[in-house]
Amino acid sequence: MNSSLRLRAGLVSIVLLAAFLGVWHLATRSTAPVTTMSPEYAKLMGLTATQGKSAMPGPLDVGAKLWDHLKRPFYDNGPNDKGLGIQLGYSIARVGAGYLLAVLVAIPLGFLIGMSPLLSKALDPFIQVLKPISPLAWMPLALYTIKDSSISAIFVIFICSIWPMLLNTVFGVASVRREWINVARTLEVGTVRRAFTVILPAAAPTILTGMRISIGIAWLVIVAAEMLVGGTGIGYFVWNEWNNLSITNVIIAILLIGVVGMLLDQILARFTRMVTFPE
Amino acid sequence: MSTFDNPFDPDRNLRAGCACGQHRSALEHEQAESALRCEPIESEDKRYEGVVASAVMRAMFPQDMARRAFLKSVGASTALAALSQFFPLQTATEVFAQGGAPEKKDLKVGFIPITCATPIIMAAPLGFYSKHGLNVEVVKTAGWAVVRDKTINKEYDAAHMLAPMPLAISLGLGSNAIPFAVPAIENINGQGITLAMKHKDKRDPKSWKGLKFAIPFDYSMHNYLLRYYLAEHGIDPDTDVQLRSVPPPEMVANLRADNIDGFLAPDNICQRAIYDGVGFMHILSKEIWDGHPCCSFAASREFITTAPNSFAALTRAIVDATAYASKAENRKQIAEAIAPANYINAPVTVLEQVLTGTYADGLGGVKTDPKRVDFDPFPWQSFAVWMLTQMKRWGQIKGDVDYKAIAEQVYLATDTKKLMTEMGLSPPASAYKSFAVMGKTFDPAKPEDYLAGFKIRKAS
Numbered sequence: 252m253n254s255s256l257r258l259r260a261g262l263v264s265i266v267l268l269a270a271f272l273g274v275w276h277l278a279t280r281s282t283a284p285v286t287t288m289s290p291e292y293a294k295l296m297g298l299t300a301t302q303g304k305s306a307m308p309g310p311l312d313v314g315a316k317l318w319d320h321l322k323r324p325f326y327d328n329g330p331n332d333k334g335l336g337i338q339l340g341y342s343i344a345r346v347g348a349g350y351l352l353a354v355l356v357a358i359p360l361g362f363l364i365g366m367s368p369l370l371s372k373a374l375d376p377f378i379q380v381l382k383p384i385s386p387l388a389w390m391p392l393a394l395y396t397i398k399d400s401s402i403s404a405i406f407v408i409f410i411c412s413i414w415p416m417l418l419n420t421v422f423g424v425a426s427v428r429r430e431w432i433n434v435a436r437t438l439e440v441g442t443v444r445r446a447f448t449v450i451l452p453a454a455a456p457t458i459l460t461g462m463r464i465s466i467g468i469a470w471l472v473i474v475a476a477e478m479l480v481g482g483t484g485i486g487y488f489v490w491n492e493w494n495n496l497s498i499t500n501v502i503i504a505i506l507l508i509g510v511v512g513m514l515l516d517q518i519l520a521r522f523t524r525m526v527t528f529p530e
Numbered sequence: 531m532s533t534f535d536n537p538f539d540p541d542r543n544l545r546a547g548c549a550c551g552q553h554r555s556a557l558e559h560e561q562a563e564s565a566l567r568c569e570p571i572e573s574e575d576k577r578y579e580g581v582v583a584s585a586v587m588r589a590m591f592p593q594d595m596a597r598r599a600f601l602k603s604v605g606a607s608t609a610l611a612a613l614s615q616f617f618p619l620q621t622a623t624e625v626f627a628q629g630g631a632p633e634k635k636d637l638k639v640g641f642i643p644i645t646c647a648t649p650i651i652m653a654a655p656l657g658f659y660s661k662h663g664l665n666v667e668v669v670k671t672a673g674w675a676v677v678r679d680k681t682i683n684k685e686y687d688a689a690h691m692l693a694p695m696p697l698a699i700s701l702g703l704g705s706n707a708i709p710f711a712v713p714a715i716e717n718i719n720g721q722g723i724t725l726a727m728k729h730k731d732k733r734d735p736k737s738w739k740g741l742k743f744a745i746p747f748d749y750s751m752h753n754y755l756l757r758y759y760l761a762e763h764g765i766d767p768d769t770d771v772q773l774r775s776v777p778p779p780e781m782v783a784n785l786r787a788d789n790i791d792g793f794l795a796p797d798n799i800c801q802r803a804i805y806d807g808v809g810f811m812h813i814l815s816k817e818i819w820d821g822h823p824c825c826s827f828a829a830s831r832e833f834i835t836t837a838p839n840s841f842a843a844l845t846r847a848i849v850d851a852t853a854y855a856s857k858a859e860n861r862k863q864i865a866e867a868i869a870p871a872n873y874i875n876a877p878v879t880v881l882e883q884v885l886t887g888t889y890a891d892g893l894g895g896v897k898t899d900p901k902r903v904d905f906d907p908f909p910w911q912s913f914a915v916w917m918l919t920q921m922k923r924w925g926q927i928k929g930d931v932d933y934k935a936i937a938e939q940v941y942l943a944t945d946t947k948k949l950m951t952e953m954g955l956s957p958p959a960s961a962y963k964s965f966a967v968m969g970k971t972f973d974p975a976k977p978e979d980y981l982a983g984f985k986i987r988k989a990s
Contacts, residue, residue: 288894295883295890300807306786329654331670332872398683400676422837479672490672494643495875498800 272310279309308499316499317506331491333483335503339511341483344471345401346515349408353465357413360459361420362446365454371421378417386411386472390479400480404473411472412465419461422455456527463519470512485511564798628760632663632840640671640680640689640842643874644778644796645692645884646717646825648864649905651874653851655867662843662850673777674747680829687837688829690716694917696828698749700940703926709831712909713845713942713949714852716825720884720903721752721815722800723759725792726785727808729892731850735763744776744784744793751815751824754920756794759818761986762968768924769989785809796824797884797903803892805880810892814902819967821904823913845949848877848907853955855905860887909946910976911937911961919977925988933977 279491281304288301308316324336336477364370368490393403427450435449477486492500563934624668637659641647641848651668653659661664671677674692678699725732732738735981738760745753757767767773776784778799784790786808792798794815803809816821827848834841854860865881868874874881887902914937943961950957954972962974972980 269820289896292890292894292896295805295879295896296886297805297877297879300805328870329872330667332870354730370692394683398685399616400680400683418864457751482669487672491670491871491875495871496779496782496806 267530271434275310279307281305305496307529308502312499313502314448317503320503330482335485335488335507338483338485339507342473342477342485343511345404345477345484346408346466346473349405350469351413351522352405352409352468353413353416354462357416357461358371358420361417361458362424362450364417365421365424366446366450371425378414382414382418386416386468387475387479390476394480400482404476404480404484405474408473412469414466416458416461419464420454420458423457423461424450431500452526452528456523456528459519459523459526463516463523464467466515468520470508470515474508541673552799553619555873577587579801589865630839630842632843633916634687634839634840635663636665636667637687637840638667638669638684638685638845639761640669640677641693642674642690642778642796643670643798643876644798644825645798645868645874645881645903646720648868649716649848649851649855649884649907650690650827650905651868652855652864653847655873656851656854656864658767658851658854659844662728663849664840664843664847666844666847670875674750676867678705681828682706682712684830684833684874687833687840688827689981691826691828692750692752693826693913694746694749694751694754694921695747696826696940697914697917697921697936698926701927701936703921704749709829709939711940711942712828712914713841713911713946714827714848714907715823715913716827716852716905716907716942718821718823718904718906719816720797720816720824721755722795722797722891723792723794723811723815724785724800724803725812726788726790727810727892729791730810733812735765736762738765738791739770741791742772742789742791744774744781746775746778746781746793746795749921749926750792751917752796752824752919753820754924755815755822758920758967759794761984764986782806788880795940798874798880801880801884801889802876804890805877805883807892811889811897814899816899816901819965820901821906821965822967823910826909829885845946846953849946849950849953852905852907858886858900862899866872907946908950908957909943909961910958910963911941911943912965912972914941914961915974915977916965916972917960919972919981920987923987925986931977935973 283304285460288296293484299306320335325333326334327337364374387409389410390403394400394404397403397406431449431453432445434447440449473484474486474489478490479486485508489501489504492504539906580901621659639650641650654666662957669686671680671689674695677689677691678695679685681691681701682705693712693715696712699705699708699710701707729741743756745756747753753773753843756773760767761770765771774790776790776793778795781790781793781795781799784802785793785803786806792809792812795918800809800811806812815824827845829841829844855864862882862885865878865885869878869881870874874904884903888896888898889902891897911934915933918933918936919930922931938961947957964971964973966972
């Protein structure tokens, strides 16, 4: 039963994809030349103007271009033109750096806040105000104070991924079942040991859910941040191709951003499954 | 006549004969000045060799009479051979061309991907930076504000900026006041007013009330030229039309999406709109003011004082590249050199049309104007004064303005003149020149009178 469901779902997915590509292909077919123009003039004009080619590329154009990129993902033609593999590498490295910093800060801090009702109440207003700020709103401030655009980008990742982790850690730590803590207390387990052997395993699923939300947000934000500061990364690639009005390359970048985002999410999802326990 | 005459010509006077000391007579000086500003000699090495040889001849024969007699009696080639034997002309030339050793060799220069940046960009692939002993990385940047911030943050040692930006930064408009300087203008002309295809029959600016226009940045020649053009036709740019600051690449997309009716934009963007069939060229900016500056090469005062030799080498490279770009026959090669994704990232056809001046106008015609964009490095201080008058006219600066002091502080005409002379180019004698914008003459000595002559301006 289960496998047949999966088969049917797969089939529907393929049909949907085919329908989407078909509609896309039909919608972007070139029309006949709109006006007649002298050949001398036509030579100076683009295909959109001369052959009525749609400004939107079709799936075949995108496929061909994607193949081009996949064939040589790591070329390096100087500071402003690098292969997609390198650009993605830069983006992932930035996300990794900002995200790890956020983990290092958010989880210990979350533990502290979650274990102390006083701190929890005292810090709550600050967290509530800081949490909803769009990470990109920090960008000008970061650029101004840090005076380095690549560190600013990492800072933006840090600041956007810290909140979900922090809140989830606080929540997970605070809602560990009383009985478990009481049992530990009766057995005279020290605070540090209690934190690591009782609270941490109990709160781990919630914490990892927070980390999973964070990585998603971080990946969303890096693209926008790189479009702003430029230089390297997949966001810069989108901006550079947008500059050239190359919609084909922009679509390819969108596709890859989606795939990488999915992979990052899947990795965290796997970790979450590893620490989940049946109650 | 250029300044690079043969130093072994017995008839040539090596002593000053005119104001700048580079010409035999004042008349010749005038001719050189009115000719192309920076006419490069067939080979750069030859040019430096000429300059050095002149200096050596001058040192050996302080009297012109004696030198002439010597040259007449032995002949130029013998003199050159004799001279080279006991004076290492070759080495001296090399030392001269390099100047002092640069304090910092690895430099980063930011640019915006438009054809205005041609000299800055092409100096990398065509080797002008390395020729002057520098290892320069040219970095593409997302927008004018980012270029400004990255240069202020010292991520870039120098950068491509709109000509009014260094003035604005030095004055603290739109940022903290940080002294900036312009050793060279990048390009003159090279912009255009592009309108959406639907306004094909609306060519009279008087009928443009209510339209939406895009400009690249508030502190740009584009802003001032468009405002000037509109105001001359009786349209108040602040109340009758909408002006929006839009990054150049988004202009074409916005024009296609019908969000704007037109723009005064840097080139390759205007031509790109035509290439993609969404707009047509209403006028070239050159029709508003022929020879207007557009973009500049700028660096902070701090960089200039901490690394004067690097700065001088950088300026030399830029001046050299600008001289190269000013020659029509080099333009095709330049278009191909700067088109790849690493630099401007645009179709070669578009760049060629901009640089060679033979272009499709978007209405089915092919036009030719070799001066559509041109390159001239000299930072005229009168340009700066004009920009300041417009900043004041449109309320960007308020109160009294010391036009001359600001212009001279930011536009380094004196230093550039010295460098150009050393390089064997012929800079103009004065840093101020008068010019006409839409038929109205601008006298740099009387900016306030000029300003008072405008009917349409922001009420202050």
